[in-house]
Amino acid sequence: MTPLAALETGRYALVFPGAGSHLPAMARRLCRTFPAAVEVLERAEKAVGLDLARLCRAGTAPELAPPEISHPAVVATALAGSTALRAHLGERLAPPAFIGGHSLGHFAALVAAGSVGFEDALVLVARRARLMAEQSRLRPALMASIGGLAPARVARWCADCPPAVGVAVTGCLNGPQQTVVSGDERAVRWVTDRATEASTEQEPVHVRELTAGVASHSPLMDPVQDELAPALAALGPSAPTAPVLLNTTGRPSTDPGELGTDLLRQLSAPVLWNDAMRAVLDSGVETVVDTGPGQVLCKAAALHPDAAPLALNFMQPLERVVPLP
Secondary structure, three states: OOHHHHHHHOOEEEEEOOOOOOOOOOOHHHHHHOHHHHHHHHHHHHHHOOOHHHHHHHOOHHHHOOHHHHHHHHHHHHHHHHHHHHHHHHHHOOOOOEEEEOOOHHHHHHHHOOOOOHHHHHHHHHHHHHHHHHHHHHOOEEEEEEEOOOHHHHHHHHHHOOOOOOOEEEEEEEEOOEEEEEEEHHHHHHHHHHHHHHOOOOOOOEEEEOOOOOOOOOHHHHHHHHHHHHHHHHHOOOOOOOOEEOOOOOOEEOOHHHHHHHHHHOOOOOEOHHHHHHHHHHOOOOEEEEOOOOOHHHHHHOOOOOOEEEEOOOOOOHHHHOOOO
């Protein structure tokens, strides 16, 4: 099935990336072509009181680095991308079979699913980012991606990390052999050292430190979870327009209570994104549309041979990515 056919028939999953997927000038081309994308960024800017319209179009890597900036910028840019896709296809764009957001992207997914209001989501994203950044300043944190090893092996290293070094856990299970480790900075590096030592020419291991700036999906976020619990409970998601992929279970759900619980629990619980992708693919849906700037979820979907990832790479015109006859 061609990308256009999948989008026209609703045989696709619309997914939104999480923290660390930001890029300099990530919405520049998008805003040059689609006024609707500019409007999304301007709405986000008013909601959170940050210069998001400029930062998303012309922000440099140092400007975007702090979580207080990058987190709302990623959510706003991803939603601008899905808005641009609708502007590009118009009535030809059918509703997706699934909507999902990885970690932070769950906020964008709930907005796209009509379950949470745009401004309400952005305000909470900004507050969440500030609290996470404050916690990371109190306790230096790190996240790192490890590719080429079974998650169970990485989990054993996390469990074996000496308590005096710190806490490290498997924060995200993104693919069959793609794991993100999260926790105390020294502990995460202790685990990645083990992974690097395990790399061979025949079976290479790829280790990369992430730019998230916080230790998402680890016990280090327990204080943030406690602080945000009342606000997230008050958010009260409504029934979504399509099944939403849950981070903490990997299952699709239309239950508002489950969607809200997922927003809270995913702060310290692991993201089971590999399970979520399998749920999509096992349903017969193959096209996974990544609206984020860094193609992170497109690359994660590509780990599954039966998936057909489609990256709305904002460095290319949408008419080239999804050409119209």
